[in-house]
Amino acid sequence: APLDPQEPPSAFSKIPLIGHLIGIISYRTQWPIFTMSVFSWRIYVVTSPELVQAIHRNTKAFSFDPIFINVSQRLFKIDKATLKLMMPHPQGSPNEYEYIHSLESAMSSAMIRGPNLENMKHQALDRFSSLLENISAEEQSVKLFSWIGDHFADATATALWGPDNPISKDHSLIQNLWDFQADISLLSLAIFPSIIARKGHEGQQRLDKAFQNYYLGGHFTKASSFIQNRINSYLAQGISIDRIPNCEGAILGAGTMNSVPALFWLICFILVDERLHVALREELSSITTKIGAQTVCLNTSELGRTCPLFTSTFHEVLRFTNAEVGNRIVMEDTLLEGRWLLKKDAVIQTPSIRRHMSREIWGPDFATFNPRRFMDRKSQPKDVQKKQWQGGFTPFGGGRNFCPGRHFATAEILGVAAILLTGFEFTSKDGGVFKMPGMCKQGMAQQVKQPSKDVEVLIKRRREFEGIKWTFEVGPGTDAEYLAY
Numbered sequence: 001a002p003l004d005p006q007e008p009p010s011a012f013s014k015i016p017l018i019g020h021l022i023g024i025i026s027y028r029t030q031w032p033i034f035t036m037s038v039f040s041w042r043i044y045v046v047t048s049p050e051l052v053q054a055i056h057r058n059t060k061a062f063s064f065d066p067i068f069i070n071v072s073q074r075l076f077k078i079d080k081a082t083l084k085l086m087m088p089h090p091q092g093s094p095n096e097y098e099y100i101h102s103l104e105s106a107m108s109s110a111m112i113r114g115p116n117l118e119n120m121k122h123q124a125l126d127r128f129s130s131l132l133e134n135i136s137a138e139e140q141s142v143k144l145f146s147w148i149g150d151h152f153a154d155a156t157a158t159a160l161w162g163p164d165n166p167i168s169k170d171h172s173l174i175q176n177l178w179d180f181q182a183d184i185s186l187l188s189l190a191i192f193p194s195i196i197a198r199k200g201h202e203g204q205q206r207l208d209k210a211f212q213n214y215y216l217g218g219h220f221t222k223a224s225s226f227i228q229n230r231i232n233s234y235l236a237q238g239i240s241i242d243r244i245p246n247c248e249g250a251i252l253g254a255g256t257m258n259s260v261p262a263l264f265w266l267i268c269f270i271l272v273d274e275r276l277h278v279a280l281r282e283e284l285s286s287i288t289t290k291i292g293a294q295t296v297c298l299n300t301s302e303l304g305r306t307c308p309l310f311t312s313t314f315h316e317v318l319r320f321t322n323a324e325v326g327n328r329i330v331m332e333d334t335l336l337e338g339r340w341l342l343k344k345d346a347v348i349q350t351p352s353i354r355r356h357m358s359r360e361i362w363g364p365d366f367a368t369f370n371p372r373r374f375m376d377r378k379s380q381p382k383d384v385q386k387k388q389w390q391g392g393f394t395p396f397g398g399g400r401n402f403c404p405g406r407h408f409a410t411a412e413i414l415g416v417a418a419i420l421l422t423g424f425e426f427t428s429k430d431g432g433v434f435k436m437p438g439m440c441k442q443g444m445a446q447q448v449k450q451p452s453k454d455v456e457v458l459i460k461r462r463r464e465f466e467g468i469k470w471t472f473e474v475g476p477g478t479d480a481e482y483l484a485y
């Protein structure tokens with residue numbers, strides 16, 4: 001159908017465009033929002049921070065729920081009774097999408113700042129540091145991305161599902177997780193998954209089986225509140241333990257697929273910049289205390305205050321490497337900000353790259369990696385601060401679907417990076433200076449870009465940390481590290 005004059009102006013394209021391509025096209029227009037017609041579909045691409053905020057605010061008119069249902073149906077084996085619960089209740093009922101919204105609030109309430117979050121932080125850091133026990137002062141070679149990823153997956157599974165989680169018991173499941181993630185776009189087509197995405201399909205099946213055994217065996221008594229709340233949400237809706245939908249692999253995926261590359265890039269951006277590396281070691285030494293001969297305590301409780309450069313470097317890494325696309329469906333014809341008509345059933349995309357890499361928002365050095373950028377934020381004029389924080393920087397999305405794991409991800413990534421930078425040395429395998437690995441454009445299902453290939457490094461424990469046990473203080477965290485202004 002032709003565009004209504006009130007709809008956002010049209011931008012080319014007859015072919016399906018995904019992920020980074022939409023981001024790139026959005027650079028070619030000065031419009032705050034434009035329309036792309038792809039076959040008979042409409043996609044509205046939003047470029048302005050103000051309109052992104054308006055989209056996030058109006059959770060009734062612009063919803064992720066239909067996408068959630070569609071993807072879940074394709075990706076997971078969900079029994080008929082559960083599917084019925086998941087489907088929207090008749091219009092006009094108090095909560096059309098009760099199943100989804102109950103799960104969402106179960107997750108986000110367990111992840112707000114407080115004792116539950118601190119407990120998860122503790123579990124993750126204790127586990128990650130215990131996995132480093134075999135790294136001695138003798139150099140050994142590792143592939144950095146997969147090395148970080150494997151340890152991180154185990155630590156994250158421990159924090160979420162507790163010490164009896166299936167991943168810590170069987171590390172071969174970690175490769176299954178990576179295979180599943182790599183094939184997730186193909187798998188969500190739901191066409192002969194065992195043929196078109198054999199590895200991913202097998203990976204998903206092994207993960208499903210392992211988590212099924214975990215639930216049936218009742219191993220969740222020491223799981224986090226995040227998992228306990230999810231279980232309670234299922235039970236409250238009449239889904240018994242033996243019928244919990246087989247999407248736990250996807251939850252572990254959500255907990256690792258962005259955090260692992262974010263941690264990897266944080267380490268890389270620090271290793272390539274010797275002065276930054278030295279400055280951060282200095283900063284981190286202020287939160288590192290030796291207790292007796294055998295223990296080192298890392299106080300990660302207020303990193304935004306105690307380690308502002310470290311925190312700022314992490315946020316700049318997110319600005320630089322995050323390419324979240326943000327999808328919503330228009331639920332009813334809606335006039336956005338009294339100006340733009342958005343038609344029912346169209347898709348809305350809010351590519352973060354357009355705003356994270358914007359001259360108007362970040363100034364002339366927008367394309368330079370500046371680890372101090374987020375430290376200097378408060379010295380910026382008020383209107384610049386407003387632009388940057390109100391819709392200009394959205395690595396964790398926003399609105400109803402604002403990433404529930406954002407506090408945990410921040411705490412876990414900063415905590416693990418603090419251990420690695422304080423206690424270990426990383427050098428290039430060939431003995432030269434550490435070179436920045438290439439970055440992939442963007443995966444469909446990921447929000448943080450992956451490296452184009454892994455990098456081999458030599459790792460060794462620093463002499464003064466030989467035979468040391470790490471302990472952690474994990475307080476509530478500060479607004480500065482959690483980007484809560």
Ligand code: HEM
Pocket residue numbers: 064104107254255256258259262322324326327395396397398399400401402403404405406408409447448
């Ligand atoms: C650096 C790490 C992470 C980044 C950049 C990230 C980013 C995001 C983004 C952009 C969204 C979509 C928001 C939207 O549509 O508006 C999202 C959703 C989600 N994230 Fe994260 N995330 C990270 C880590 C985590 C962790 C550690 C967990 C869990 C342990 C997690 C669990 C989830 C879940 C369950 C959703 C779906 C929420 C919903 O549909 O309501 N994420 N994340």
